[in-house]
Amino acid sequence: MSKRTLKTILLGGFIIAGFGLIFILSDVLEARRAPDPYADEDLYLSSQRIKAFSGDFSGLAADWYWINSLQYIGGKIVKAKDEGAFSLKDMRPLNPRQLYPMLDRTTTLDPGYMAAYTFGAIILPAIDEDLAIKLTEKGIAENPHEWVLYQHLGYIYWQRGDHEKAAQVYDQGSKIEGAPAFMKQMSAKVRLEGGTRETAREIYQHIFDSAEDTRTKELIAMRLAQIVSLDERDRIREVLQEIQKKTGSCPQSWPAIFTSLRAIKMSDGKGLALSREGIPLDPSGAPYRLINSEEKCDVDLDLVTTKIPPG
Amino acid sequence: MKSSSLKRVLSVARNTFREAVRDRVLYNLVLFVLLITAAAVFLGDLTAGYEARVIVNMGLSAALVFGAFIAIFVGVSLVSKEIEKRTVYAILSKPLGRGEFIIGKYLGLSLTLLVNVVVMGAGISLALLYVKGGQFIPSIWYALVLTFFELTILTATATLFSSFSSPALSALLTFFIFVIGHFSASLREFALALGSQSAKLFFESLYYVLPNLSNFAFITPAAHGQFPSAGFTAAAAGYALIYVTILLSGSILIFSRRNFK
Numbered sequence: 001m002s003k004r005t006l007k008t009i010l011l012g013g014f015i016i017a018g019f020g021l022i023f024i025l026s027d028v029l030e031a032r033r034a035p036d037p038y039a040d041e042d043l044y045l046s047s048q049r050i051k052a053f054s055g056d057f058s059g060l061a062a063d064w065y066w067i068n069s070l071q072y073i074g075g076k077i078v079k080a081k082d083e084g085a086f087s088l089k090d091m092r093p094l095n096p097r098q099l100y101p102m103l104d105r106t107t108t109l110d111p112g113y114m115a116a117y118t119f120g121a122i123i124l125p126a127i128d129e130d131l132a133i134k135l136t137e138k139g140i141a142e143n144p145h146e147w148v149l150y151q152h153l154g155y156i157y158w159q160r161g162d163h164e165k166a167a168q169v170y171d172q173g174s175k176i177e178g179a180p181a182f183m184k185q186m187s188a189k190v191r192l193e194g195g196t197r198e199t200a201r202e203i204y205q206h207i208f209d210s211a212e213d214t215r216t217k218e219l220i221a222m223r224l225a226q227i228v229s230l231d232e233r234d235r236i237r238e239v240l241q242e243i244q245k246k247t248g249s250c251p252q253s254w255p256a257i258f259t260s261l262r263a264i265k266m267s268d269g270k271g272l273a274l275s276r277e278g279i280p281l282d283p284s285g286a287p288y289r290l291i292n293s294e295e296k297c298d299v300d301l302d303l304v305t306t307k308i309p310p311g
Numbered sequence: 312m313k314s315s316s317l318k319r320v321l322s323v324a325r326n327t328f329r330e331a332v333r334d335r336v337l338y339n340l341v342l343f344v345l346l347i348t349a350a351a352v353f354l355g356d357l358t359a360g361y362e363a364r365v366i367v368n369m370g371l372s373a374a375l376v377f378g379a380f381i382a383i384f385v386g387v388s389l390v391s392k393e394i395e396k397r398t399v400y401a402i403l404s405k406p407l408g409r410g411e412f413i414i415g416k417y418l419g420l421s422l423t424l425l426v427n428v429v430v431m432g433a434g435i436s437l438a439l440l441y442v443k444g445g446q447f448i449p450s451i452w453y454a455l456v457l458t459f460f461e462l463t464i465l466t467a468t469a470t471l472f473s474s475f476s477s478p479a480l481s482a483l484l485t486f487f488i489f490v491i492g493h494f495s496a497s498l499r500e501f502a503l504a505l506g507s508q509s510a511k512l513f514f515e516s517l518y519y520v521l522p523n524l525s526n527f528a529f530i531t532p533a534a535h536g537q538f539p540s541a542g543f544t545a546a547a548a549g550y551a552l553i554y555v556t557i558l559l560s561g562s563i564l565i566f567s568r569r570n571f572k
Contacts (some may be wrong), residue, residue: 055493056375056524059368059531067357067365112535115361215359 047108054109062110069102069116070215073123088222088309091126100124100131107135111142114149115213121152122207122216125159132156147179148210151186155203158190167191182206201227225283225308229301232272235264236280236288236299250297254279254290284308319407320415327389327419336385336423339377340430346373351438362442367534370435371454375530377431378424378462379489385423386469387481389416390566399571410563417470417559424462428455454533456544460551461527465489467558468522474566492524522554 054061076094080086086094103124106116117139124132136153143149150173157166167190174183186202193199201224208220239260244250251257258278265271273281280288280299284307291298301308331337350369354362390413393399402412432455439448468488472481491498495518502514526547529539539547 052494052497056528056530057368057372059534060365060372062531063358063361063365063368066361070357070359110531110534115359119359213359213361 047105050105051109058109062106062113062116065102065106065109066113066116069099069106069119072096072102073099074215084303086309087126088219088226089126091123092128096127099127100135103135104138107138107142111139114139114143114146115216117149118152118207118211118216119213121149121156122211122219125156129156129160145176145178147173147176147183149173150176150179151183151206151210154186154190155207158195158199158203161195163190163194197227197230222307222309228266228283229308231266232280232282233288233299235266235272236261239264240297240299244297250292251290252292254288282306282308316408316411320411320418323407323412323415324418324422327416328422331385331420331423334385336381337427337430339381340427340434343373343377343431344434347434347438351441354442363439363448364534366435366438366442367448367451368530370431370438371451371458371530371533374428374431374435374455375458375461378427378458379465381424381427382420382462382465383469383482383485383489385420386466387473387478387485389420389470390473391478391481394571403571409567413470413474413563413566414559417466417555417562420466420470421463424466425459428459428462431455448533448536450533450536450538453538453544454529457527457529457539457547460547461524463551464492464522464524464554464558467555467562471558471562471565474562474569488522489524492522493528494525495521495523496525523550526550 050061051058073094073096076096077086077091080094100120103116103120107113107120117136120135121132124135133153133156136149136156139146139149140153150169154166154169154173157163157169167187170183170187170190173179174187182202186206189199189202204220204223204227208217208224211217211220239257240250243257243260254261255278258274261272261274261278261280263271273283273285275281275287282288282301286302286306286308289300289302291300301310303310347366347370350366351362354365358365390399393402403409432452435451436447439446439451465485465488469481469485472484476484498514498521499518502511502518505511505514532539
């Protein structure tokens, strides 16, 4: 073996061995790293200053904050779901205090970032309604010709229970050029029917149809599934009460009332989804839970297996 | 310019372009393609369906940054390399004016940058066709045209500095101009906020003397599918042309007076 070949082998060996050691040491360092106490570290630069610094690259910086906000809240939701403590109605226990600043930065860096406004309008009401209104109003001020922002603002007020204000906002939005006819209809519906389940279904469906980002669609799809599940539980409850009236007792199992469950027809004409064993399934495909205690004969979500958040 | 003079300028430009290709300047395109491909494949989930927008922002920003680095680092060595290698003596001993030499060098590097920008634009378009399922976003090409205008100014700036300074210092100064050029609008705002009349005059003058590169910033609107108006594009082209003329005139003036003995 020539001296040169030996040198090549030796140096190649050093490189491979070096990378091997780096691989091991990386894991060792990772395992010994102190937990990050600043997972929710405050954003220390103001939005305007970041905009000034980013210059030509403000769009890219906006994308960076957008991705971060999705990761930030996504991580918290996944953790809460794993712990079984997730509610779409109230996300304050997750302490997502950095979400608004991140969305605010995204929309300051790129005031036309519609996905950020939409996402904020859907998720912020469960954290802080005033911040949700603030962000959406900022969007309207920056993009006065976007009817969809009025839809979001109307939704936030409706969520808050201020149906009159929501109707007003829907009405304002309906006057914008290019606004769909349903904005006017929603204004009347919200004013007349307020917080009914049917109104909720329509509101969510319209937001789902107009949303462009997949995260918002996922969240709204969850809301819609919740409403479908509430309808289904109402119908199952009616069947349970009927049987209880007839027999004087609550059914012992779902298969025992299989025929009655199969006869249920929902408002869209479809029947209940049933498993092979005759167990009714919620919209996420998880079985409903039958509560047949001495005091109660009822149906509920199986919180262990369902993907539909309670509430 | 006489036709024989034009021929000489084009000959220098052609050789500068060939030299840039030989020096593997266009290899940056490989890195760019990798970046865009990775973005197209992996961004879908991270951006919740907004990957097209991020690809436009990332692609156009990368085109500007890569282009700026080429303009700075290749631009500053355009003249100095010839002096260092003493090839400038052989070149200038031929019937070639110093002005023709500078303009030819400048045009050669501008052509390199044009090829770079066009290939990057094609890369972004292909990535967008992939993520948008065959949909073409034409606005990116308008942004790239403006980016190219900006790079021509930067190249001329690098040429000017390299005509009298060392490559390292020229690169540093050109980089400063690139950074300040993007914030020159702030200089004017700053001037307006000042109480002192002389300070106001100083910063106001600085605003007009330094190139305002934010005139060519169209990345974010392009991501929204917006187009610059024809008037704006024409004005931007005029601004770039005038600025390049000023800078090259300065370069020729300095280079013509340099003593190579």
